[in-house]
Amino acid sequence: MIDFELSPEEEATVKAAHKTAEEVLRPIGRYYDEHEHENPQELIDTMWERRGEGGANSLGVVGALRIEEMCWGDAGLVLCLAGPGLGGAAVFTSGTQEQMGRFLKRFGEGKPVWAAMAMTESGCGSDTSAITATAVRDGDEWVLNGEKIFVTAGKRALEDSDGFVVVWATVDKTAGRAGMKPFVVEAGTPGMRVEKLEKKLGIRASDTATIVFEDCRIPYENILGSPEVRKIDRTKTAGFQKAMATFDATRPIVAAQAIGVARAALDFVKDVLEKEGIEIRYGVPRQKLSALEHDVMEMESAYKAAKLLTLRAVWMMSQGQANSLEASMSKAKAGLAVTKITQKAVELMGPLGYSRKYLFEKCMRDAKINDIFEGTGQINMLIVARRVLDFTREQLK
C-alpha cells in the first residue's frame, strides 16, 4: 500500500542523524572547507566509535533519509567519514562470499578504515570502457600498471588506514568491456602510491586522490567475482555489467546526498525570510504571488520531486526489484535540482548569498559535484533515455 510514514524506530534513526548533523558536522563544516586536506581526526574517530549505533547502518529508505540528514549537516565531511564506501559497495555487488569475508571484515573492528573505488583515468571519465590501466597475470599474481584519478577517499583508504581500493583494469585491451575487471589492492601494497590530492570547487573535506600503479603485484585471488579469466569470452561482459549494477545502489545514495545539500540551502533561505517576517503563502494563486515566493516554492517542489524519486529508487532496491531506470532518474533529477536550488539560494540572498560568512555559497559549491560524480547528469539522462526507449547503446549513443 502506498505509504509515506516512517515507523517510530525509523523516525528515531532519522532524528538521531539530524542531531549528529546539527551538533557535530555543521559547526566544523566551514573550517574544513577553508582548510582543505586537513584531517578532521576527532570527527572521524567519534563517528567510527558511533558506527552501528542508532540505525547508522540502515539501508534502504531509512538509510537514504539518514544520508540526507547528514549531508544537510555537511556533505564534504560525510564523504570523509570512514567506512566501506564505494569500494565496499563494489565488493558487495561483485565479490564472492570468500572475498566479502576477507575484505569487508575490517569495517566491523579496529581503527577507522576506508575503501575506495578507482575507475576514472585522465583519458576516460564517463566512458569507463575506455580504461587503459592493465592487469597482467603472472603466475599466482596480477601485475597492475596505470594511473587512476578522482579517487574519493583514496588517500584515506591507502595511506591513513589499512583499507583497500577497487581498481578497474583491463586484462585484454582488445576485448573492450569484456576485458574489464575489478581488482582489490590493499593498503601498503608495493608498486602503488598516492600521487596527489586534488584541490576542488567544493566538498573540500573529502580527499580526491590520484593513484599510480607501477608493476603493482597483488594476489591472484584479489580479482573480484569469478577468477576464471584465463580465456576471455568476448561475448560476455558480466564483470562490466556488475560494475554498472553497483551504480544502481550508489546513484540513489548520491541523490540522497544531493537532496541533503539542497534542503540545507532551502532551510537557510527560509530562516532568513522568517527573520525578515516574509511568509511563503502556499495555496495562493500564482498571479498573486511575489517573484520571491514563486522562486522559493519552485525550489521546494524541485527538492520534493528529487527526494521522492530517490526514495522510490532505494525502496525498489530494498524490495529486490530491478531499479536501474529509477536509480538513474533519481540521480539525474537530484543532481540538477541541487545545483539549481543552491544557485538560486545564492541569487535570492543577494549580498548574504555571496559572502563566506554564511553557508549559501558553500552549499552551491558542495552541490555541484552531485551532478558530476557517479555518472554526470548527462550520462544518467542517457541511461534513462535508453531504458524508456528500450534502446541498446548502439541504438542510442
Next chain:
Amino acid sequence: MISFSPSEEQQMIVNMVKQVATDEFRKVYREADESGEVPAHVVETAWGLGFISSSIPEEHDGLGGEHSAITGCLIAEELAWGDLSMAMHVLCPALVAYPVLEMGTAEQKTQYLPGFCAEKYKPATAGLIEPRFNFDPCALSTTARLDGNDYVLSGEKCYVPLAAHADLLLVYAAENGSSQGFILEKGSPGLEIGEREKNMGIEALATYELTLNDCRIPKENRLGRNNGCDFNRIMNCSRVALSAMAVGVARGAFEYSRDYAKERLAFGEPIASRQAIAFMLAEMAIEVDATRLMTWEAAWKLDRKEDATREASLVKTYADDMVVMVTDGGVQILGGHGYIREHPVELWLRNGRGFAALDGMGIV
C-alpha cells in the same frame, strides 16, 4: 512503512479503469473533441465502474468502501490518460458527492448521497471559478448573505462543467469573507445558466457560465449547515485530483511521442537515436514520475486528514508546468505532424494548458 506500491485492490481498480480508458475513451476522444460531445454510452460505461458509489456508506445506498484520496488519484490518472474531457465529465458528480460525503450534515447526506448510487449517471456539478484574471478561490466575488430563512447568492461563475444538465449544483460563495458551499437544485429562482463556453481545449466537456441574480435557497442548503465546510480541504482535494489528471495527460503524451520517435526515421535512423530527442523523452519520463509521487504524497496526507495545503499547492503548480512541458515536448517531437489534428498530441497540449486555469474542476 514507506511503500510506493498500490495495494492489490487498488491495482485491480487501476486495471479496470485502464481498460475502460483504452477501450472506450481512446476510441472516440478525437471525434468527441471535434463534436464537443462525450457519447452517452461512454459516460454510462465508466459510471458503471462505480467510483463514487463505492465510497458512499451502505445506509445511503452505496457500497460502503473507504473513501481514499490515493485511490482517487490512481483512478483520475488512468481516466485522464484516456481522455481529459471524458475524465472530467465522468468524475464531475464527485464535485458534489465528495464534499457532501465528507462535510455534509446527516440530513444533507440522506438527501443527496443516494442519488450518486443509482445505476444511471447522476449529473451534478460545482461552480467555483469566476471570470477575472486574478481569480482567487479564497477571495470570491460571488457573495452569500443570510436573509431570514434563505441565503441570497449573487455573482458570476464560469467553467461550470455540465451546468445545463446538472440536477445539483454546489456553488461556492464568500460569506462574511470566507468561502462556503451552497447546494442549488436545478431551476432555483435567480439561477441563470449562460451559453456553453468555447475553450481552447477540453472541448468535449460542456462548460457554462452562470449568473446568480439574488438567487434564493433555503438556509439548510449551506454545505455542512451551521458548521460550514472545510473549504481549504476541498481545494486541496481538488489540487491533488487535478495533479493526478495532469500526470495522466502527460503520460499519454510521453508514451505517444516515445513510440513515434522510435518509428520515425531521419537520416537513416529513428529520431529517438539522437540525444536531442532522447533527452527530451528522458526528461518527460522523469517529470511524469516525479509529479505522480508528489501527488501520492499529498493524497496520503489528505487520507490521514492532515493539512495538506503545502504539499497540494506545490504539486499542483508543479503539475501545471510539467504537463505543459511534456505535452509541448510531444508536439515538438512529432514536428509538423504534431501540429496536425490527425495525431493526438496537439489535443493533449491544448488540454494540458488548461490545468493552470481550472481550479476546482476535479476532486478526490
